Amino acid sequence: MPIRTLPDAPPSVHILGPTVFLVALGVGMGESYMWPRLVLLFGPEIRWLFLIGVTLQAVVMLEMARYAMATGESIFFGAARVFKPLMWFFFVAAILVYIWPGHLSAGAAAFEEITGIPWTVTAVVGLLLVGVVFSLAKVIYSFLESVLSVLIGTLVVSTAVVAAMVGTWSDVVNTITGMFSFGYLPSEAMSAAWFPVIVGSIAFAGPSGMQQMWYTLHLRDSGAGMGAHIPQIRGLRHAGEEEAMPSRGFMFDTENPEEMRKWRGWRRWVTFDALLLFWGITMLVTISFTVIAQAAARNTPGVKDVIENGERGAALTAMADSFASAGSSILGGVFLGFIALIGLNATLGLFDSFSRGQADMTYHFVRGAKRLRMSHLYAAFLWGVIAFGILILLFGPADGPSGILDTLAFLSTFAMGAYCVTLLLVNNRMLPKPIRPKIWTNVIIGFGAVFYLGMLLYSLFAFGVVVG
Numbered sequence: 001m002p003i004r005t006l007p008d009a010p011p012s013v014h015i016l017g018p019t020v021f022l023v024a025l026g027v028g029m030g031e032s033y034m035w036p037r038l039v040l041l042f043g044p045e046i047r048w049l050f051l052i053g054v055t056l057q058a059v060v061m062l063e064m065a066r067y068a069m070a071t072g073e074s075i076f077f078g079a080a081r082v083f084k085p086l087m088w089f090f091f092v093a094a095i096l097v098y099i100w101p102g103h104l105s106a107g108a109a110a111f112e113e114i115t116g117i118p119w120t121v122t123a124v125v126g127l128l129l130v131g132v133v134f135s136l137a138k139v140i141y142s143f144l145e146s147v148l149s150v151l152i153g154t155l156v157v158s159t160a161v162v163a164a165m166v167g168t169w170s171d172v173v174n175t176i177t178g179m180f181s182f183g184y185l186p187s188e189a190m191s192a193a194w195f196p197v198i199v200g201s202i203a204f205a206g207p208s209g210m211q212q213m214w215y216t217l218h219l220r221d222s223g224a225g226m227g228a229h230i231p232q233i234r235g236l237r238h239a240g241e242e243e244a245m246p247s248r249g250f251m252f253d254t255e256n257p258e259e260m261r262k263w264r265g266w267r268r269w270v271t272f273d274a275l276l277l278f279w280g281i282t283m284l285v286t287i288s289f290t291v292i293a294q295a296a297a298r299n300t301p302g303v304k305d306v307i308e309n310g311e312r313g314a315a316l317t318a319m320a321d322s323f324a325s326a327g328s329s330i331l332g333g334v335f336l337g338f339i340a341l342i343g344l345n346a347t348l349g350l351f352d353s354f355s356r357g358q359a360d361m362t363y364h365f366v367r368g369a370k371r372l373r374m375s376h377l378y379a380a381f382l383w384g385v386i387a388f389g390i391l392i393l394l395f396g397p398a399d400g401p402s403g404i405l406d407t408l409a410f411l412s413t414f415a416m417g418a419y420c421v422t423l424l425l426v427n428n429r430m431l432p433k434p435i436r437p438k439i440w441t442n443v444i445i446g447f448g449a450v451f452y453l454g455m456l457l458y459s460l461f462a463f464g465v466v467v468g
Contacts, residue, residue, distance in 0.1 A: 001071060006252035007228045009265030012272045018218040019273040020148050022061060022207050023281050034201040035286060036293035036319060040304055041194070042186055044178030044290055049198065051179040053205030054286075056451065058279045059444045060212050063423045063437060065270040068216035069225025070263075070435055073249035074360050075216045075419070078426035084365070086422060090210060091361050093415050097209055098354045101127065101389035107343015110336040123393050126344060130351055131386045135379060140221075140233050144352055151345045156281060159288035159338065166322050167291035175290040192463035199413065199455045206282055209412035213419055214353035217360060225266050226250050233356065234375045245363065245374050254434040263435060289319075292335075296322035355382040417453035420445050 038046050067078050080087040104126055108119035137143040189198060203209070220227035229250050252259045296318040297304070324332035359377035362369050369377065423445050427437050437445075 001249055001251040003253055004226065004229050004250040006226060006259050006262045006266075007223070008262055009269050012265070012268040018145075018215065018222045018224060019061075019277045020145055020152060022211065022215050022278055023148075023152055034197075034204055036289050036296075038198065038201055039290050039293040040297055040318065042189055044174045044294065045181035045184040046189070046198075047175065047178045047286075047290065048181045048184060049202050050205045050286065052451075053202040054279060054282055056444065056448050057206040057212065058274045059441065060420065060423065060448060061215060061274045061278055062270060063427060063441060063445055064212050064216050065219055065224070065274075066267075066435070066437060067423075067426055067431065068219045068227065069266050069270065070431055071249035071251060072220055072226035072228075072230045073216075074220065074357070075213050075422065075426060076357060076361050077249065077364060078430055079422050080361075080365060081430055082422070082425045086418075087361060087365065089418065090213065090415065091358065094210055094354060094357055097412050097415070098350060099385050099388050101347070101393060104343050104347040104389070105393070107340040107347070110339035110343070113336050114333045114340070120393050124390050126347065127386045127389050127393075130348060131383055134352065134355075134382055138234060140352065140378075144348065145222075148345065148348065151341060151348075152281070155338065155341060155345070156285055158334075159285055159292075162323055162334065163288035163291040166295040166325060168295075171291040171294040172287070174294065175287050178290075195463060196459045199459050202455065203413040203416055203452065206278075209415050210357065210419070211350075211353060212416075214357050217353070217356040219270075221356075224270070225263075226252065231374075233359075233378050245370075247364070247370075251432070254432040260434065292319050292322055295325070299325050351382060351385060354385060355379075413452055413456045417449050417451075417456065420449035420452065424449070 035047070035050055064075055067073070067075055071078070076087050076090060079090065101123060104123050105119065108123040108126065111117065111122050112119040133143075134140055188194060207215075219225070220230050221232050223232075226249060229246070231245055252263070254260060254263075299322050300318040320332040320335040323335040324330075355378045358381040359374055362377050362381075363372075363374050424442060428442065
């Protein structure tokens with residue numbers, strides 16, 4: 001890689017940054033639905049698995065940032081440097097997993113309960129709106145950071161307020177102590193019906209599947225580290241203003257003490273992001289939802305039996321009723337509004353991230369693609385996934401056939417184990433020795449690979465099913 005100067009790092013303590021994308025992607029159906037459902041079934045002690053999952057993802061985030069900030073390249077480019085078929089695996093997995101409009105469908109269904117507007121209408125309009133807005137934005141990163149910051153802020157404050165209204169101090173204490181009940185796994189949790197669901201929920205503790213990998217593209221577009229030397233992606237209307245994209249990333253002089261001082265500044269900056277903004281905000285939101293779930297268990301005593309009998313959606317109804325118990329039926333609608341907000345939030349982040357990732361891999365590794373601008377490729381993938389989503393919403397089951405869904409859930413969790421292996425290879429083989437990860441970091445990432453793949457394979461061989 002050509003040698004360039006590393007820019008000075010901003011102050012470590014900050015409010016906004018690329019992490020807002022991971023928070024937006026992470027605070028989704030896992031935090032608002034999957035984990036509260038497990039709490040209704042097994043109690044708050046089951047949350048020790050969530051603590052492991054989200055803490056592991058914070059370390060993964062730091063290691064994803066290591067390569068991206070040191071080179072200005074995405075982790076996909078790093079994977080291609082190690083073994084090109086590894087990158088193509090992620091290219092195909094992204095298409096299989098993320099073209100289904102599941103998040104938006106769930107949000108639109110919640111919106112229908114509030115307004116009576118058919119969910120398909122809301123979902124289709126939402127898809128078209130996302131495409132038009134992203135196409136008109138001058139610099140997509142700046143626009144999306146602003147929008148997601150407002151949405152996340154609204155979500156964090158609102159859920160905390162409602163949790164305070166419906167919950168008790170003992171709910172908060174049980175929620176926090178439950179995170180440290182290591183080893184707690186009731187016999188029902190080890191059944192074929194629920195162990196695969198638990199595996200899927202661990203994968204959804206924070207951003208799941210390939211969302212951590214896409215974070216490297218947001219880092220680059222934010223100008224973090226050597227990403228400052230890479231042009232930003234623009235909306236289709238402003239594609240002509242985009243500078244020429246370099247064919248590879250850059251490296252700074254790791255033998256220069258001044259450059260290493262700046263590098264340590266960037267590591268402090270991203271560590272603050274990982275620990276306070278990502279881990280902290282995700283944990284705060286899930287604590288709120290867990291308190292609400294415990295209140296729901298009190299207000300709807302039979303909800304556990306209903307969920308066990310196959311009505312898994314009863315968890316959302318019980319939590320909405322818990323909101324309403326705070327003093328007004330209107331608050332039940334407020335909860336459903338949160339679910340709709342989460343669906344929109346996740347869709348904005350996912351569609352943007354999917355389009356970035358596919359455009360990056362296509363531009364650099366598909367012959368002839370460099371005749372186009374990165375912004376054109378981004379727009380092509382964006383409108384492609386929107387068109388497919390509309391077809392599924394209008395003419396097929398919104399979640400896709402159940403057999404495909406099992407495969408997609410498997411791929412999502414498998415991708416997480418695969419990206420841990422990829423991280424170990426890329427950071428330890430492609431980076432100069434002075435900026436490679438420490439041994440304890442490699443051990444944690446290695447544990448992540450064994451954790452995700454091991455639980456997935458156990459679910460597959462013990463119960464004959466993948467993630468539920």
